[in-house]
Structure formats: structure tokens, C-alpha cells
């Protein structure tokens with residue numbers, strides 16, 4: 001609840017949760033996972049929880065304490081999403097309770113946990129679908145409206161349901177050796193895993209245990225935690241029928257290095273990955289991960305020299321609408337204006353990179369957005385202004401089972417068809433001469 005209060009006061013969920021877990025001494029693994037789950041769930045289901053509170057006659061005034069708001073949401077989350085009764089919820093929230101200051105009496109919380117709650121009336125009229133989906137999956141109305149203009153109802157409902165769920169963990173099997181070898185090694189250690197067939201190296205744990213993190217395979221760095229869509233973006237950096245072994249790749253928005261590690265595996269020990277990012281803090285996380293994985297082929301020159309590289313990955317800053325399952329607080333911070341601003345930044349970044357690369361070089365433009373204005377529109381706008389570049393279809397030469405997320409020339413990894421977050425990638429090549 002402290003984390004949710006920090007989020008209500010404006011802190012990003014990820015940072016607030018990291019602080020809370022750092023300060024929570026004496027908590028075991030299971031308790032830490034519960035804290036993280038609860039913090040994400042309260043942000044994730046905000047709209048539905050607040051609607052339930054109103055139906056139960058609780059309408060906080062404009063000046064209600066954020067502490068009270070967090071207590072109400074937590075109580076209703078435990079009731080509606082965990083199926084708990086007051087006997088369990090009461091001791092968690094009753095005075096003296098975990099949260100101060102507060103103005104709520106225990107009786108109010110008990111009422112929220114116990115009073116009968118009816119299904120809300122189904123909305124009617126032209127906006128019914130949007131309203132129903134926005135409520136059911138706790139999305140802001142404007143964003144649901146926009147998504148409904150892009151995706152047919154069936155696709156949209158599946159996408160929103162996936163983005164409204166606690167995300168499952170996916171891993172990438174790393175060289176040397178194949179995914180099958182990694183699966184076999186994990187099975188021998190008694191870790192239940194299965195291949196995720198829509199990406200060549202993806203796998204997931206098939207029971208609810210967390211033993212994989214203690215496995216020798218994990219400790220030997222044969223695994224990286226990585227979304228399936230992110231793995232496909234790295235794969236999109238491979239030109240059709242070619243190999244990147246020994247070549248030079250730049251990762252100009254490397255962030256904390258998630259895709260940098262995949263690129264390092266693609267170029268191998270004889271290749272080079274030049275990683276950069278505007279954020280020094282994220283780059284220092286990337287440096288740490290690269291060091292942990294012992295990847296000497298990755299360096300962090302500043303600025304990243306792009307003139308001689310073969311491939312540049314521009315994993316652009318974006319709305320993160322494909323990552324809302326992992327960062328649910330973001331859906332309440334986004335706005336249509338912010339999306340327009342992201343689009344301008346993405347176009348500028350792409351143009352900046354394009355001005356520097358050699359003929360024959362490829363640029364892979366990627367986002368974790370599910371909105372075409374940050375994806376197709378940026379690429380189409382770029383091609384109009386840069387006739388010296390051509391679109392090279394992503395997915396050409398990929399095995400049929402890896403093509404699930406391929407949509408025309410683009411990679412459009414959308415859950416639930418591709419498990420995990422939603423991602424986009426396009427590959428552009430600078431024409432020779």
C-alpha cells in the first residue's frame with residue numbers, strides 16, 4: 001500500500017516498488033512477490049476498483065487522503081480479485097493498520113469487503129463497446145477509444161485482457177548451444193520449462209515455482225529474462241539470409257541493456273556492439289549487466305560512432321502501451337498529447353541516425369507501443385522524407401512458427417498471440433550509391 005500511495009503522489013511504480021522492497025528488511029521471497037503483485041494490481045485495476053467503491057456507496061471527496069484511497073482499493077482488490085473475505089482482509093487493514101494518516105473507520109472498510117455488490121449495468125449506445133472494455137480492463141476511455149479505431153473488437157478485447165494481466169516471465173536461451181540443450185539442462189535440474197515456439201530461443205517456466213533463478217543454468221548465464229517480443233526485435237536485426245557474426249552493431253537506445261545482450265550474442269566474440277543511451281543511469285545498469293555476462297564485445301563509446309556500423313537498433317522511447325501489463329501505472333499518466341510528443345521524438349531520432357549511416361547499413365526501428373502513430377506512421381513519414389532508404393520486410397527467411405507476429409513488412413508482436421508485451425519493429429536499409 002505504501003507503494004500505491006507513492007504512485008498516487010506521482011512516483012513511477014517501478015521506482016516506488018524498488019524503494020519499498022529495498023527498505024522491507026526481513027521479507028521472504030514469497031512476501032516480496034506479494035508486495036510487488038499488490039502494487040501492480042492496484043494500479044492495474046484502478047478504474048474497476050473505484051467503480052466498485054462507488055457502487056458500494058463510497059465516493060471520496062476531492063480532498064480525500066491518498067492513504068484512504070489506497071486502503072479502499074486494497075480492500076476491494078482483496079475481495080474482488082483474490083476472493084478474500086473480511087476475516088482475512090480485516091487484520092490486514094484494520095486500525096492500527098499499515099497506513100497512516102487515515103480518516104477511514106474500520107466499519108467503512110468492512111462494508112466495502114462485505115456489502116452485496118451487483119454487476120454494473122451493461123452500457124448502451126454507440127460507445128457501449130468502448131465503455132464496456134474500458135471498464136472491464138480498467139483502461140482510460142480516450143486510450144480505449146483510440147485502440148478501438150485501430151483493432152477489430154475481437155483482437156482488441158484479447159489485447160486489453162493481456163495488458164490487464166500480471167505478465168508471465170519469459171527467458172531467452174543463450175549460446176553456446178541451442179534452446180533444446182538449455183531446456184534439457186533445466187529439466188535435469190528439475191525445473192519445469194517449455195519452449196515458446198514463436199521465437200527461436202524463447203522459453204518459459206511451466207509451473208508456478210521460482211526455482212529457475214536458483215538453477216545452475218541461470219547462474220552459468222545460459223538464460224536471460226526477456227520478453228518474447230523483445231527477442232523478436234533482436235532477431236529483426238538479422239538481414240535476411242545473412243549472419244551478423246563478426247560485424248558491428250549499434251544499440252543507440254540501449255537503456256538497461258536488455259537487447260544489447262541479445263545483439264552481443266548475435267555478433268559473437270569477434271563482433272562489436274556499440275551501446276549508448278541518453279540516460280546515464282540506465283547505461284550504468286547496462287554496463288553492469290554486460291560485465292556480469294562477461295560480454296567483452298560490448299563497449300559504450302560516447303557519442304556512438306555510426307558511420308561504419310552494419311546495423312543500428314533504434315529501440316525508441318515510446319508510450320509503452322505494449323508494456324502496460326508490466327508498468328500499469330503508465331496508463332493513467334499517458335495522454336493523447338504525450339503520444340504526439342513521442343512521435344516527434346521518434347521521427348527526430350530516426351532522422352538523426354539515418355544521416356550518419358553508410359550505404360548498405362540497416363536501421364531497425366522498434367517500440368513497445370501498440371499505437372500505429374508511433375509505429376507505421378513514423379516509418380512511413382521517414383520513408384517519405386528519405387528516398388535513399390527502403391523498407392526491408394522483417395520476417396523474410398524466418399521459420400513459419402516465428403512468423404506469428406509478422407504483419408506485412410513489419411513485426412507486430414501483439415499479445416495474446418505472442419505472449420508478453422506488445423512490440424513493433426521495421427527494418428530500413430540505406431540504398432547503395
Ligand SMILES: C[S@@+](CC[C@H](N)C(=O)[O-])C[C@H]1O[C@@H](n2cnc3c(N)ncnc32)[C@H](O)[C@@H]1O
Pocket residue numbers: 230252253254255256257258259260276277278279282315316317318349368
Ligand atoms: C524503450 S527504452 C530502451 C530499452 C532497451 N533497449 C532494452 O531493451 O532494455 C528507450 C530508451 O531510449 C532512451 N532515449 C530517449 N531519448 C533518447 C535519445 N534522444 N537518444 C538516445 N536514447 C534516448 C531512454 O533513456 C530509454 O532508455
